[in-house]
Amino acid sequence: MWWSSCSSTPTERASRGRTDPGLTFSISPLEKGIKVLLGHDPTLVKTFGQSNATPLITAATRGHTEVVNLLLEQDASLIELSKKNGKNALHFAARQGHVEIVKALLGKDPQLARRTDKKGQTALHMAVKGTSCEVVKALLNADPAIVMLPDRAANTALHVATRKKRAEIVHLLVLLPDVNVNALTRDHKTAFDIAEGLPLSEESSDIKDSLSRCGACRANELNQPRDELRRTVTEIKKDVHIQLEQTRKTNKNVHGIAKELRKLHREGINNATNSVTVVAVLFATVAFAAIFTVPGGTGDDGVAEVVHKGSFKIFFIFNAIALFTSLAVVVVQITLVRGETKAERRVVEIINKLMWLASICTTVAFIASSYIVVGRHFQWAAILVTLIGGMIMAGVLGTMTFYVVKSKRTRSIRRREKSMRSASNSWHHNHEFSDSEVDRIYAI
Numbered sequence: 001m002w003w004s005s006c007s008s009t010p011t012e013r014a015s016r017g018r019t020d021p022g023l024t025f026s027i028s029p030l031e032k033g034i035k036v037l038l039g040h041d042p043t044l045v046k047t048f049g050q051s052n053a054t055p056l057i058t059a060a061t062r063g064h065t066e067v068v069n070l071l072l073e074q075d076a077s078l079i080e081l082s083k084k085n086g087k088n089a090l091h092f093a094a095r096q097g098h099v100e101i102v103k104a105l106l107g108k109d110p111q112l113a114r115r116t117d118k119k120g121q122t123a124l125h126m127a128v129k130g131t132s133c134e135v136v137k138a139l140l141n142a143d144p145a146i147v148m149l150p151d152r153a154a155n156t157a158l159h160v161a162t163r164k165k166r167a168e169i170v171h172l173l174v175l176l177p178d179v180n181v182n183a184l185t186r187d188h189k190t191a192f193d194i195a196e197g198l199p200l201s202e203e204s205s206d207i208k209d210s211l212s213r214c215g216a217c218r219a220n221e222l223n224q225p226r227d228e229l230r231r232t233v234t235e236i237k238k239d240v241h242i243q244l245e246q247t248r249k250t251n252k253n254v255h256g257i258a259k260e261l262r263k264l265h266r267e268g269i270n271n272a273t274n275s276v277t278v279v280a281v282l283f284a285t286v287a288f289a290a291i292f293t294v295p296g297g298t299g300d301d302g303v304a305e306v307v308h309k310g311s312f313k314i315f316f317i318f319n320a321i322a323l324f325t326s327l328a329v330v331v332v333q334i335t336l337v338r339g340e341t342k343a344e345r346r347v348v349e350i351i352n353k354l355m356w357l358a359s360i361c362t363t364v365a366f367i368a369s370s371y372i373v374v375g376r377h378f379q380w381a382a383i384l385v386t387l388i389g390g391m392i393m394a395g396v397l398g399t400m401t402f403y404v405v406k407s408k409r410t411r412s413i414r415r416r417e418k419s420m421r422s423a424s425n426s427w428h429h430n431h432e433f434s435d436s437e438v439d440r441i442y443a444i
Helices: 002-006 010-015 027-040 042-046 055-062 065-074 076-080 089-096 099-108 110-114 123-127 133-142 144-148 157-163 167-174 191-196 202-213 224-290 310-335 342-374 379-420 423-436
Strands: 336-338 441-443
Touching (some): 042 055, 065 076, 065 099, 076 099, 123 133, 133 144, 342 379
């Protein structure tokens, strides 16, 4: 329409073979008019019309070979200009089947055949939509590898030609050494799948015959081994997941059983410890009371009546050993604790020191009373008891003090090592360590 030509640039109108109303140009006058316009303003070659087309794109679309050559001589960089959809002059010339223009454009830059629009389509994609085999050949002569360049939907030129029912072009493409007749589109279709979906016609039958002769097949036939492998891998993953889940549950059950066993073991040890402590206290009580209620009684001066007899001497000595041994057991049992919390350890630590003091005081009291009971004539017995009791209590208390100091030093070193380790790994490691070592005995 006349108003559309008025909104275009003068060069674009000239490239279309139109001028102002009332004027008509043949090929030579058209070329001459364009030269005059370009001589007046050379920048007109890079202007864009209302349809967002450059003069070169317009001339290539309408098949004006002389105009295209003239514009390329004026500025060869025009081939780089494209419309907003990304299509350049080669795209339009290939789509319209203008073989001479296609050759002229490729002569300026053979790599132009690889340029794509915003849909990822090359000039070959556009060419196979048309009917010109010569244009297809010209593009393939410039770069044979473009036959396998896919667009954004993974369509190659063979897919597009099959969909457009271009039997002659399909026959040309399948004979190329670089073509893969079983290439898949994004929706997993081969060219043969597309051909089978076409309405029944002579062209579709010819296309299927050409594809079949070159080894084309359906996508499900092509992917059967791949699908079987995928199913096998899926089944293996499922089995591995089930095995891992069962292993996790088994480990959880084993961990729970081990925890219960540790709890029962700890309770058994604590019960045995409490029983031994009670018995030791009972022995100490009986042994301490026996020194004041000696067999045969005592005289007015407090000395035992049977102090001269050998049996009393044996009673006195062994009674003293029993007392000190029982007190030593009590000291050990209250000093050694198992799996206590930090707060409980502090309380027990204070209580233990008080029990140490009580045991020492009990020992001194018994030794002092022994001097009273045996009298002056048998003072050697009291001295012997003093030596025995002193050695037992000093040995036990000294040993316990050593282990208290050693235990505190070990915990201090362990805390420093823990702080030096990395946060994640060290926490997991120490957590397992504390669980496995919960029944360890330490002194406080």
